[in-house]
Structures are given as structure tokens and as C-alpha cells.
Amino acid sequence: MTNVKDYENVMIFDHPLIQHKISLMRDKHTTTKEFRELVSEVAMLMGYEVTRDLPLCEVEVETPVAMAKTKVLAGKKLALVPILRAGLGMVDGMLSLVPMAKVGHIGLFRDPASLKPVEYYCKLPDDIAERDVVLLDPMLATGGSAAAAVDFLKQRGIRSIKFMCLIAAPQGVEHLHNQHPEIPIYCAALDEKLNDHAYIVPGLGDAGDRLFGTK
Numbered sequence: 001m002t003n004v005k006d007y008e009n010v011m012i013f014d015h016p017l018i019q020h021k022i023s024l025m026r027d028k029h030t031t032t033k034e035f036r037e038l039v040s041e042v043a044m045l046m047g048y049e050v051t052r053d054l055p056l057c058e059v060e061v062e063t064p065v066a067m068a069k070t071k072v073l074a075g076k077k078l079a080l081v082p083i084l085r086a087g088l089g090m091v092d093g094m095l096s097l098v099p100m101a102k103v104g105h106i107g108l109f110r111d112p113a114s115l116k117p118v119e120y121y122c123k124l125p126d127d128i129a130e131r132d133v134v135l136l137d138p139m140l141a142t143g144g145s146a147a148a149a150v151d152f153l154k155q156r157g158i159r160s161i162k163f164m165c166l167i168a169a170p171q172g173v174e175h176l177h178n179q180h181p182e183i184p185i186y187c188a189a190l191d192e193k194l195n196d197h198a199y200i201v202p203g204l205g206d207a208g209d210r211l212f213g214t215k
């Protein structure tokens with residue numbers, strides 16, 4: 001994992017397995033089934049690092065040989081919050097690492113004309129303000145959707161938020177960082193630019209359509 005120049009809390013994953021899987025996802029010939037599996041696998045691999053700072057506590061267990069002082073997760077409360085639709089694809093991979101996490105949902109779509117995020121759904125666990133939140137969305141393009149989702153979470157009193165995406169554009173990183181500089185941003189790849197329709201170049205196309213086979 002490397003830091004993006006100029007941004008202390010923007011991390012890019014340079015692990016070979018992640019880079020390999022991202023390349024397969026970019027390929028327009030990759031099927032919906034394969035794409036869905038890859039999104040989940042990359043989310044799990046990234047989740048390993050994103051959960052690196054989970055606190056531990058010491059316990060004693062009896063092994064077949066002796067008593068052992070050893071460590072387990074301290075039970076810090078986590079919530080995963082996918083941004084609908086495409087963020088849903090990252091949930092299972094993360095849950096395979098942290099099965100006790102609760103899952104909230106924020107529904108946003110990007111208006112094709114204004115490119116501004118429009119909220120259409122929000123359902124979060126009742127105790128969300130006490131939880132550390134990992135916000136999930138495969139694409140960080142203009143950054144409008146991610147910044148709006150963080151706004152919603154902050155309005156509900158949540159202070160501990162990490163943002164995890166697969167592919168980011170420099171504009172999206174800058175926008176999210178400027179709006180919410182304290183939020184760590186984890187990406188599997190930082191691409192070159194946005195095109196005239198604010199799609200990431202080279203990117204992977206429309207993540208929601210590729211995940212759900214809607215086009």
C-alpha cells in the first residue's frame with residue numbers, strides 16, 4: 001500500500017493480486033458473473049488492510065498443550081455502508097472478514113445532466129453513531145457521491161469514517177479530500193482522468209451496470 005503524493009491519508013493498493021484482479025475487471029469482455037466475483041474478491045483483499053487498526057485485547061485460552069495468553073478483536077463495533085447500487089458488490093467480500101459488522105445502505109445516483117448526486121434511500125443501523133463506518137463504492141469519479149454520503153453520515157453523528165473504492169480519478173480524490181480531509185481514502189487504482197461524461201478513464205465503465213448486467 002502506498003500513499004498518494006500530497007495526501008497523507010489517501011492509500012493506493014499496489015498488491016499484485018489486487019492489480020491483477022483490477023485488470024480483469026477493466027476488460028470489457030469480462031462477464032457479469034466474473035465481474036461480480038472480482039469486485040467481491042478485491043473488496044476482501046483490501047479489507048485486510050482497511051481493518052489493520054482494529055483494536056485487540058488479551059485473552060487466555062487453553063491449547064492442547066498449555067494455557068496461552070493471546071489476542072482477539074476487542075469487539076469494536078463496525079458498520080459497512082455501501083452506496084447503492086454498485087457499493088453492494090463490495091459488501092460480501094468485507095463481511096467474509098468481519099461477519100459481525102452491521103450493514104447500512106445509502107441510495108444515491110448521479111444525475112446524468114448535472115452530475116450531482118441525488119439521494120433516494122437511506123437506512124442505517126440504529127446505533128450507527130457508536131460504530132466505525134467503512135463506506136463502500138467501487139468508483140470515485142467526480143467525488144460528488146462519496147462526499148454527499150459522508151455528509152449524511154456526519155449529519156447522523158458518525159465521526160469515524162473510512163472510504164473504500166476500487167478505482168478513483170484524481171478529481172474525485174481531490175474533491176473528497178477537500179470536503180472531508182480527515183477521512184482516509186483507500187483505492188485499488190488511481191486512474192488518469194475523467195472523460196466529458198465524467199466517466200473514469202480508462203476505468204471500467206459503469207460499475208453498477210457491469211455488476212448487475214443492466215446494460
Ligand code: PRP
Pocket residue numbers: 083084085086087108109110111117137138139140141142143144145146172198206207208209
Ligand atoms: C456510480 C458509482 C458512484 C458514482 C461515482 O454510481 O457507483 O456512486 O457513480 O460518481 P461520482 O464520483 O462522480 O459521484 P451511479 O450514480 O452510476 O449509480 P448506480 O450505482 O446506481 O449505477
Ligand code: URA
Pocket residue numbers: 086139141198199200201203204205206207208
Ligand atoms: N460511475 C461509474 O460507474 N463509472 C465511472 O467511470 C464513473 C462513475
